[in-house]
Amino acid sequence: MARSKMSFTVASLRIKRVIRERWGLISWLAIPMIIVFLMSLLAGTGSGKLTGRLLVTDLDDSMVSQFITGGFAQGPLAEIFTTKQVSLDEGKRLMDAGEASAWITIDNGFGEAFLSNEPTDLKLVKNPAQRILPQLVETSMQLLVDAATYIQIVFEKEFNVLKPMLEQQKFNDADLVALTLGIKQQIENLEETIFPPQLKVVEKAVEEVVEDGDGIPLTFGLLMFPGAIFMALIFAGNSLAIAIWDDAKNGVIPRLSAAPSGLNDYFNGQVFGAVAIFTLIVSVLGVLGAWYFALPWAKMPVVILWLVFSGLVIYLLFVTLALMMPSMKVANIIVNATTFPLLMLGGSFFPMESMPDWLAAIGNFLPNGFLLTGLKDWLIRGEGMVVAMTVPLVLGLAMLLVLWLFDRQLIKKLIHKV
Amino acid sequence: MIKIQSLSKNYGDFTAAEDISFEVQAGEIFGLLGPNGAGKSTTINCISGLLKPTVGEVFINNHSVMGEPIQAKTSLGLVPQDLAIYEDLNALENLNFWGQAYGLSGAELQQRITEVLQQVGLESRAKDLVSTYSGGMKRRLNFACAILHKPQALLLDEPTVGVDPQSREHLLNAVEALKTQGTAVLYTTHYMEEAERLCDRLAIVDHGKIIAQGTVDELRSQLGEKDLITLQGDFSLTDEAVIAEFELIEWQDNSIRFMAENAAAQLSDILARFEADQVKQTAVQQANLESLFIKLTGRELRD
Ligand SMILES: Nc1ncnc2c1ncn2[C@@H]1O[C@H](COP(=O)(O)OP(=O)(O)OP(=O)(O)O)[C@@H](O)[C@H]1O
Numbered sequence: 001m002a003r004s005k006m007s008f009t010v011a012s013l014r015i016k017r018v019i020r021e022r023w024g025l026i027s028w029l030a031i032p033m034i035i036v037f038l039m040s041l042l043a044g045t046g047s048g049k050l051t052g053r054l055l056v057t058d059l060d061d062s063m064v065s066q067f068i069t070g071g072f073a074q075g076p077l078a079e080i081f082t083t084k085q086v087s088l089d090e091g092k093r094l095m096d097a098g099e100a101s102a103w104i105t106i107d108n109g110f111g112e113a114f115l116s117n118e119p120t121d122l123k124l125v126k127n128p129a130q131r132i133l134p135q136l137v138e139t140s141m142q143l144l145v146d147a148a149t150y151i152q153i154v155f156e157k158e159f160n161v162l163k164p165m166l167e168q169q170k171f172n173d174a175d176l177v178a179l180t181l182g183i184k185q186q187i188e189n190l191e192e193t194i195f196p197p198q199l200k201v202v203e204k205a206v207e208e209v210v211e212d213g214d215g216i217p218l219t220f221g222l223l224m225f226p227g228a229i230f231m232a233l234i235f236a237g238n239s240l241a242i243a244i245w246d247d248a249k250n251g252v253i254p255r256l257s258a259a260p261s262g263l264n265d266y267f268n269g270q271v272f273g274a275v276a277i278f279t280l281i282v283s284v285l286g287v288l289g290a291w292y293f294a295l296p297w298a299k300m301p302v303v304i305l306w307l308v309f310s311g312l313v314i315y316l317l318f319v320t321l322a323l324m325m326p327s328m329k330v331a332n333i334i335v336n337a338t339t340f341p342l343l344m345l346g347g348s349f350f351p352m353e354s355m356p357d358w359l360a361a362i363g364n365f366l367p368n369g370f371l372l373t374g375l376k377d378w379l380i381r382g383e384g385m386v387v388a389m390t391v392p393l394v395l396g397l398a399m400l401l402v403l404w405l406f407d408r409q410l411i412k413k414l415i416h417k418v
Numbered sequence: 419m420i421k422i423q424s425l426s427k428n429y430g431d432f433t434a435a436e437d438i439s440f441e442v443q444a445g446e447i448f449g450l451l452g453p454n455g456a457g458k459s460t461t462i463n464c465i466s467g468l469l470k471p472t473v474g475e476v477f478i479n480n481h482s483v484m485g486e487p488i489q490a491k492t493s494l495g496l497v498p499q500d501l502a503i504y505e506d507l508n509a510l511e512n513l514n515f516w517g518q519a520y521g522l523s524g525a526e527l528q529q530r531i532t533e534v535l536q537q538v539g540l541e542s543r544a545k546d547l548v549s550t551y552s553g554g555m556k557r558r559l560n561f562a563c564a565i566l567h568k569p570q571a572l573l574l575d576e577p578t579v580g581v582d583p584q585s586r587e588h589l590l591n592a593v594e595a596l597k598t599q600g601t602a603v604l605y606t607t608h609y610m611e612e613a614e615r616l617c618d619r620l621a622i623v624d625h626g627k628i629i630a631q632g633t634v635d636e637l638r639s640q641l642g643e644k645d646l647i648t649l650q651g652d653f654s655l656t657d658e659a660v661i662a663e664f665e666l667i668e669w670q671d672n673s674i675r676f677m678a679e680n681a682a683a684q685l686s687d688i689l690a691r692f693e694a695d696q697v698k699q700t701a702v703q704q705a706n707l708e709s710l711f712i713k714l715t716g717r718e719l720r721d
């Protein structure tokens with residue numbers, strides 16, 4: 001009883017000191033917000049809407065190829081992509097410079113092959129530094145190709161008339177008029193049945209990628225927002241871990257070791273204090289983010305719990321690193337040196353979606369990385385909670401337990417290092 | 419109450435404390451007097467369990483510090499040599515923290531905090547952040563944190579270093595009050611006046627060893643009724659035989675020390691044995707702990 005009271009006092013003193021010191025807390029809260037804002041600006045529009053540039057090289061320049069490329073210049077996709085017609089050289093140069101999300105090349109003969117119902121293919125080059133936008137292009141192209149195939153089936157008769165005319169470059173006016181009328185007739189017949197659903201397929205498909213089941217608009221800012229809260233947790237965890245060294249330096253930890261209710265209570269108190277501070281940070285940033293990005297409020301309790309849990313894992317990781325070091329100076333260097341890779345690779349500065357796959361894979365091995373991915377898969381991508389979060393939860397819990405046990409031993413060794 | 423049995427502490431090849439043994443009874447103030455690096459803090463830290471002795475045993479209230487640390491530490495209060503308080507908290511918060519570390523809580527703790535603040539004269543500053551305190555006030559708070567739980571054994575490691583006379587008076591009075599309440603106090607210092615004033619018994623330590631132990635009177639009597647005479651000047655060409663009948667302690671080219679009975683009366687005779695202008699400075703000290711230390715080690719207590 002007295003012992004848990006002691007832990008509680010240690011925790012409340014830690015919180016008091018953090019709040020009194022003020023600037024640490026302010027920076028933990030402010031830096032992530034500023035970074036999300038800046039990165040959103042850099043990524044495009046102020047509201048952080050997802051935008052990209054699509055390059056098209058149409059070597060075929062046929063009706064069919066125009067249908068494909070035109071699909072990106074119209075409707076909902078046009079809001080996301082600015083399409084630019086480029087030559088092969090220009091396309092290669094822009095892609096190499098990373099100045100576009102994707103590049104579609106339509107080879108000469110595509111339209112003809114398509115009309116002859118021969119196997120056809122489109123070339124797609126994706127920007128490896130981006131993930132969402134190129135994915136969007138690929139999905140849309142797939143849909144457009146499907147749509148074209150659908151048209152091919154519907155207009156098979158007309159295509160068969162058109163094909164020899166195109167081949168011979170000899171257009172019989174009467175045939176052409178008949179064909180046009182035939183097509184018009186077909187379209188009129190099918191308008192109500194085919195085209196609305198056809199267009200809907202495209203539109204719906206686009207919306208499926210842009211929005212998840214709960215209708216959250218997917219913007220760059222939203223992709224960054226959970227990572228930014230992780231950033232706040234990483235900064236806070238860093239400072240709070242080093243603060244244990246402060247207590248060793250100012251003599252409190254050695255003196256406590258001479259008291260009967262000693263270092264274990266102290267350490268648990270530090271952990272409780274960190275949890276309380278993380279809860280404060282996560283609640284403030286979480287509520288702001290939920291309001292700004294119109295996230296469903298019903299998900300907030302889980303979001304907050306998950307983030308506090310993640311903060312605790314990160315904190316204990318820093319504490320372990322710090323306590324293993326021979327002096328406060330080295331601890332500071334090591335903890336700071338660890339902080340930046342965690343931030344960079346773990347999805348706090350750049351969303352992992354916009355990282356090359358191999359970097360994102362590394363990021364997912366970092367504890368903040370897999371905890372963040374678990375959260376985003378559920379919150380933003382609409383995966384089921386169990387699917388998205390079970391593995392990170394189990395890994396995180398295992399880390400918590402092991403690190404906590406380890407730190408209880410490490411803190412005793414601290415006495416001899418000061 | 420505090421019992422140290424042939425305690426030694428090595429740091430690698432270096433022996434910081436060697437074969438230290440003494441006991442401190444309840445209601446007694448025991449002093450450890452020695453210069454910088456003598457091994458006072460090492461001894462205190464072994465008693466409080468902060469350091470593990472290389473050899474030897476320490477008992478607090480009949481509990482071995484190594485064997486039954488919780489029971490031993492419950493009766494122990496520690497005032498470390500370096501401040502061990504939170505500077506960014508106020509005195510009340512610090513006292514609350516340390517009181518709980520020693521298992522106090524609730525009304526009892528609040529009452530003790532009030533009493534202790536009064537004892538060290540910090541009532542009026544209790545709500546100010548410690549970082550705004552003077553050095554002496556911090557030392558008083560550092561002390562106050564150790565006595566909240568009325569420890570039966572109290573370890574004080576140079577509590578008055580850097581403290582003004584007023585703060586020092588507060589502290590020494592508080593220590594004497596604890597003694598009358600039956601606390602066993604182990605007090606380390608390199609101020610021999612403090613040791614003489616406070617301590618019932620004391621041990622003089624140097625280079626990790628106890629070189630003399632007893633009551634202040636017992637130790638004084640080791641010097642007899644002699645005074646310590648220190649002469650400074652150039653003695654490189656002088657023969658030691660000129661002061662052959664006195665007890666020589668140290669003969670160096672620029673200073674010599676020896677013991678003489680009733681020194682004041684003999685001084686002019688002694689000086690006449692040296693050449694004119696050879697002696698630049700003369701000092702005569704009455705027998706005290708400092709002169710005993712010099713006699714035992716050939717060095718001054720404060721170097
Ligand atoms: N961690 C350590 N490693 C090596 N040597 C040490 C260590 N701690 C203390 N010493 C050495 O042990 C000796 C005794 O130190 P101690 O701190 O006990 O002296 P002290 O009597 O308390 O001196 P002071 O009056 O300066 O406080 C010193 O020579 C010191 O250099």
Ligand SMILES: [Mg+2]
Pocket residue numbers: 458459460499575576
């Ligand atoms: Mg010391």
